[in-house]
Amino acid sequence: MTDTSVNRVQARISELRKLIEYHNHRYYVLDDPEITDPEYDQLFQELVELEEKYPQFADPDSPSRKVGGEQTSAFAPRSHTIPMYGLENSFSIEEVQAFINRIRKQHHDTEPEFWVEPKLDGLAVEVIYENKAFAAASTRGDGLVGEDISNNIRTIKNLPLKLVSTHNMPDYLEVRGEIIMRRNDFEKLNALKMEKNEKVFANPRNAAAGSVRQLNPSVTASRPLLFFAYGIGTANFKDGFRWTEQSMISHDLKQLGLPVVPQGTICADIHEIQNYYEKQLSQRQDYPFDIDGLVIKVNAISMQQHLGFTARSPRWAVAFKFPASQEFTRLKDIHIQVGRTGVLTPVALLDPVNVGGVMVARATLHNENEIRVKDLKIGDMVVVQRAGDVIPEVVRPLKEKRTGQEREFVFPEICPSCGTRVAKLKNEVAWRCVNASCPAKLEQGLIHFASKKGLDIDGLGKKWINILINKSLVKRITDVFRLKRDDLLSLDRMGEKSAENLINAISASGQNVTLDRLINALGIRHVGEQTSKVLARKYHSLDKLAQVHEQELQNIQDIGPEMASAIAEFFRNQDNIELLAELKALGVWPEQQQEHLIAAQLEGKKFLFTGGLANMTRDEAKSRVEEAGGKVVNSISRNVDYVVVGDKPGSKLQKARNLNLEIIDEQGLLNLLE
Ligand code: IVH
Numbered sequence: 001m002t003d004t005s006v007n008r009v010q011a012r013i014s015e016l017r018k019l020i021e022y023h024n025h026r027y028y029v030l031d032d033p034e035i036t037d038p039e040y041d042q043l044f045q046e047l048v049e050l051e052e053k054y055p056q057f058a059d060p061d062s063p064s065r066k067v068g069g070e071q072t073s074a075f076a077p078r079s080h081t082i083p084m085y086g087l088e089n090s091f092s093i094e095e096v097q098a099f100i101n102r103i104r105k106q107h108h109d110t111e112p113e114f115w116v117e118p119k120l121d122g123l124a125v126e127v128i129y130e131n132k133a134f135a136a137a138s139t140r141g142d143g144l145v146g147e148d149i150s151n152n153i154r155t156i157k158n159l160p161l162k163l164v165s166t167h168n169m170p171d172y173l174e175v176r177g178e179i180i181m182r183r184n185d186f187e188k189l190n191a192l193k194m195e196k197n198e199k200v201f202a203n204p205r206n207a208a209a210g211s212v213r214q215l216n217p218s219v220t221a222s223r224p225l226l227f228f229a230y231g232i233g234t235a236n237f238k239d240g241f242r243w244t245e246q247s248m249i250s251h252d253l254k255q256l257g258l259p260v261v262p263q264g265t266i267c268a269d270i271h272e273i274q275n276y277y278e279k280q281l282s283q284r285q286d287y288p289f290d291i292d293g294l295v296i297k298v299n300a301i302s303m304q305q306h307l308g309f310t311a312r313s314p315r316w317a318v319a320f321k322f323p324a325s326q327e328f329t330r331l332k333d334i335h336i337q338v339g340r341t342g343v344l345t346p347v348a349l350l351d352p353v354n355v356g357g358v359m360v361a362r363a364t365l366h367n368e369n370e371i372r373v374k375d376l377k378i379g380d381m382v383v384v385q386r387a388g389d390v391i392p393e394v395v396r397p398l399k400e401k402r403t404g405q406e407r408e409f410v411f412p413e414i415c416p417s418c419g420t421r422v423a424k425l426k427n428e429v430a431w432r433c434v435n436a437s438c439p440a441k442l443e444q445g446l447i448h449f450a451s452k453k454g455l456d457i458d459g460l461g462k463k464w465i466n467i468l469i470n471k472s473l474v475k476r477i478t479d480v481f482r483l484k485r486d487d488l489l490s491l492d493r494m495g496e497k498s499a500e501n502l503i504n505a506i507s508a509s510g511q512n513v514t515l516d517r518l519i520n521a522l523g524i525r526h527v528g529e530q531t532s533k534v535l536a537r538k539y540h541s542l543d544k545l546a547q548v549h550e551q552e553l554q555n556i557q558d559i560g561p562e563m564a565s566a567i568a569e570f571f572r573n574q575d576n577i578e579l580l581a582e583l584k585a586l587g588v589w590p591e592q593q594q595e596h597l598i599a600a601q602l603e604g605k606k607f608l609f610t611g612g613l614a615n616m617t618r619d620e621a622k623s624r625v626e627e628a629g630g631k632v633v634n635s636i637s638r639n640v641d642y643v644v645v646g647d648k649p650g651s652k653l654q655k656a657r658n659l660n661l662e663i664i665d666e667q668g669l670l671n672l673l674e
Contacts, residue, residue, distance in 0.1 A: 009050060013057050016047040020063040033202060037292075038324050038354075041089065064312075074215055075147035078138040081174065081234045084126060085143055085309060087295065087319040093274055096296065099318045100270060103298060106307060113299045115246035116276055117264035118291040119319055120228055122180035123209040127153060127227070129173045134161040139212070152212055153179075155221035164257035168241055174233030175258060181208040182288040185224035199400060202383075203326065204290055229253045230261045230295070246299045266299060271611070271650035273320070278618070279634070281322055293321035326385045327360075328398065329353035333378055334365065334409045336416050338440035340448055340523050342432040344415065344422060346371060348382075348394050355386045363392040367429045368411045375399070377406035415440070436575055442476065443469050445523055449477055453529050454521030455513050455588075458505040459498070467491060478582040481510055515541065515592040518583075522576075525566040533627075534558060535567075540592040542580060546571040602672065603629035606639055610653055611646030613666050624673055636661075644669050 020043055027033045027040070047064050051057065090096050103112050124140040137153035138146035154161060156179065163173075181189070186204040193200050201207035211223035232249055243249045247266055254260045263280070267273045277294055284291060298304050298316040307315040330351040337345045346365040353360055363384060365371050376382065380397040414421055415433035417440030422431040433441065446465050450457040460480070468474040473487050483506065488499035513521070516536035520529050527535070534556065539545040545567075553564035570576055583589060607625050609618060609632065616624075621644070622632045633640060636655045643656040643663045656663055664672070 006054075009054055010057055013047065013050050013054070016043055016050070017059075017062055017064075019043055020047060024063060032206070036324065036327055038327075074213070075139075075149055077141070077145045078136065078148040079145050080126060080138070080143070083143045083309070084124060084140040084146065084176065084233070085313045086140075087317055088313045089293075089319045089321050091321050091323075093270065093277075096273060096318065096320050097270055099296070102315070103303075103307065107303060110300075110303070111269075112303060114267045114273065115250065115264060115297045115299045116267045116273060116294055117230065117250070117261045118280060118287070119293040119295045119321075120178040120180050120230075120261060121205045121290040121292040122178040123205070123212055125149070125153060125177065125179055125212070125227070126233055127159065127175045127177070129163055129170075129175065131171055132163040132165070132169070134159075147213070149212060151217040152214060152220040153227075155217055156225045156227050158259050159227045160257045162257075164255065166252070166255045168237070168243075168252050168255075170235045170237050172234065172236040173256075174235065175229050175253065176231045176233055177227050177229035177258075177261070179208050179212055179225055179227055180204065180289045181211070181223070181225060183290065184288065189223065202398070226289070227259060228261045229258045231297075242301070244301050246297050246301065246304075249301075267296075268651050271648050274648075275610070275650050277320060284322060284325070291322070292324075293319050295319055323355075325355065326383055326395070327353045327355045328381055329360075329384055331376060331378060331380045331382045331394065331397070334371070334376075336412055338415060338417050338433055338438065338444065340441055340445035341525060342415075342434060342438065342441050344412070344431045344433065346409070346411070348376075350382070350384060350394075353384060355384055355392060358386060358392075360384055360386065360392040363394050365394060368431065369429045371409055371411075376409070377402070378409055379403075379406035417441075437475070439469050442474070446474065446477055446480065448523050449521045450480070450509075451521075454517055455509040456517065457502075457509045459502045460506065464502070477579060478586060480506055481586045481588065510586060510588040513588065513590055515590045518542070518588070518590055519545070522570070522579075524570045526563040527567060531559065531563065536592045542584075542589065546580065605630040605641040607632050607642050607644060607669075608634070608636055608640045608652065608656075609644045609646065610656075611649035613644075613646045615666065621669065625669075628673055642669070642672070 020040075023033065023035060023040055023043070033040075044064065047062070051062065051064055088099075090099060100112065125137055126140075126146065127137045128135045134154055136148065136150045138148050138150075140146050153159065163169075181204045183204055186201065186207050189207055190200040201210060207223075208225060211220055211225055214220045230250075231246070232243070232253075235243065243252065247264070250260050250264050265276060267276055273294075273296060280291070280294060296318050298307065304314070304316040309315060331348050332351060333349040335347045335349055337347050339345060346368065348363045348365050350361055350363060365374075365376070374394065374396055376394065376397050380399075381401040382397050383395040384392055385395050386392045411431065412422070415435065415438060418433065418435050418438040420433055420435040420438065423434050424431055435441075443465055446469070447462055449455055450460040450465065457480075465474075468480075468483075468491075471491065473483065474480055483503065485499050485503055488494050488502060489496070514536070516529075516532045519527065519535055519542070520532035535545055538556065539548065548568075550564050550568040553559055553567055554561055559567075571580075602625065607630055609621065613621055625632055636643070636652050636659065638659055638661075640656070640659075640661055643652065643661050645653055645656075645663055645665055653663070
């Protein structure tokens with residue numbers, strides 16, 4: 001390595017230290033972070049790696065040596081009897097496996113068991129009880145010395161000032177836990193601050209931290225804070241009793257009347273950890289507060305003590321983080337999209353940003369009203385979120401980041417596709433293009449019609465649909481079935497073979513489409529895949545469905561008045577009557593056979609999954625089982641009819657064997673479904 005490149009490394013290390021210190025200050029002291037957690041983690045990781053690779057540049061004052069946090073002068077210092085460390089982060093199951101391997105190495109004779117629970121996204125505090133009574137509380141601070149925030153913490157509503165007497169009664173107890181704010185309380189608080197023209201908090205965690213570090217305890221008292229315990233520092237019992245397991249601590253803290261982190265569980269191995277992770281990740285939004293991952297702790301306290309700590313974190317615990325679900329990015333522009341029903345939907349065009357593992361560059365803004373209510377301006381920095389598999393949304397602008405260059409979005413008065421003046425239907429917030437032959441409406445309608453859940457026309461995707469409409473080869477949906485080979489060959493980049501394949505795919509789709517998929521393809525408002533199946537099963541043909549009275553539709557379970565009215569209206573509309581007549585003339589007119597016994601076969605049957613499936617996700621498997629009338633359960637019992645075992649099954653497999661349950665593999669499941 002040359003001198004100049006070593007110099008460059010040294011300069012980068014020094015730059016990273018300054019950057020991290022700056023962001024620590026913004027985060028811990030000002031409660032106003034400028035960068036996102038993943039961005040911070042990246043800087044931190046880069047520094048740690050460079051320092052490990054170039055030990056000659058080590059520095060005891062490097063921010064990598066600190067546990068995080070920083071002293072502020074406002075509160076009296078308070079030392080921790082046992083350091084309050086942070087956790088090492090892991091972002092993949094492989095990293096968790098590496099953590100387990102490290103433990104195994106030190107404990108060759110015993111297989112570790114783990115206590116696993118959600119990681120709450122808030123502020124760490126220690127609360128001390130002496131002789132059952134609240135005595136003091138402090139922040140984590142730099143891990144060794146925190147701030148005395150006793151007067152603020154004692155105002156937290158769900159924190160007991162007196163412990164309940166139990167048989168395991170410590171006379172001195174340091175409880176550690178997280179202070180958090182629920183998402184809806186956070187929004188209310190921000191709305192209030194906005195009304196008063198005060199600065200809003202960036203997220204619930206900052207709101208919790210900012211509320212705790214108030215010089216005036218009555219301000220803290222007015223904030224909707226909650227405390228959840230996850231562990232202990234020092235605990236002394238008169239009779240010399242000691243807790244021997246983390247699970248026991250969680251259980252006993254609850255007995256003492258303390259709110260503990262919910263949903264903790266014991267996991268025997270990595271598979272159980274993975275299953276629990278997936279379950280928690282999918283239920284993440286069901287919690288009223290933010291959880292940003294799991295914390296995995298060695299359950300046996302003796303093992304914890306033996307493993308001890310590194311300079312920064314315990315060797316016996318690790319955080320298994322969820323992908324971040326909120327990020328900041330810039331709202332570059334707002335684009336109007338015309339849907340198949342003619343609704344004009346504003347769409348946010350964003351600087352692409354990775355949200356929870358998925359790149360997000362667009363997000364719907366729903367309607368004109370939404371833009372006004374959220375007070376979004378083009379050029380704003382905005383918070384974007386994605387929850388589970390849900391579509392991304394723009395949460396709010398960061399008004400404090402405005403420069404004055406942002407501009408108001410003006411909603412168009414004419415359809416951007418055909419130029420027709422837009423209109424609002426009675427009681428609706430949406431603007432619509434009312435031109436029946438608007439090309440944008442046709443395009444979206446045809447995309448839906450040809451999609452997998454509709455006619456499923458292989459090879460007819462967005463790209464070709466756009467070209468066919470632009471070249472006027474398709475002026476209405478049914479024109480697709482009239483396309484000739486030569487029409488297609490006139491298009492750029494359409495070869496003989498592709499043209500032939502497409503013509504065949506179109507014709508096959510018309511003949512093979514099932515009634516439920518054709519109903520879905522029509523794009524009746526409010527009618528999706530599920531309702532289409534219900535209607536197909538009940539009426540067996542479009543002729544019959546078209547005749548059904550609105551009142552009768554309403555009597556069907558799962559069909560409400562709005563849906564019933566939309567269905568009836570669809571079949572009354574002259575354009576639709578013509579469309580249906582043409583489909584019939586073209587032979588695109590399936591009749592549904594009476595239901596077979598398939599549904600009945602799996603009706604009421606209970607399925608339990610363990611391990612990963614090779615050809616479908618858990619969600620897919622679940623919905624297929626449910627479509628066939630079965631049910632998917634999560635806990636094992638004698639009532640389970642089938643245990644579906646995939647790759648790397650968890651301990652449920654052994655339990656299933658013990659209970660003598662029917663065990664099948666993925667192929668077995670497919671056979672049942674067929
Ligand atoms: S256990 C020795 N359990 O995450 C550290 N921590 O990044 C043991 N946190 O400082 C911590 N939920 O403030 C633990 N269920 C949980 C937690 C949790 C949130 C916080 C805690 C800690 C930080 C580490």
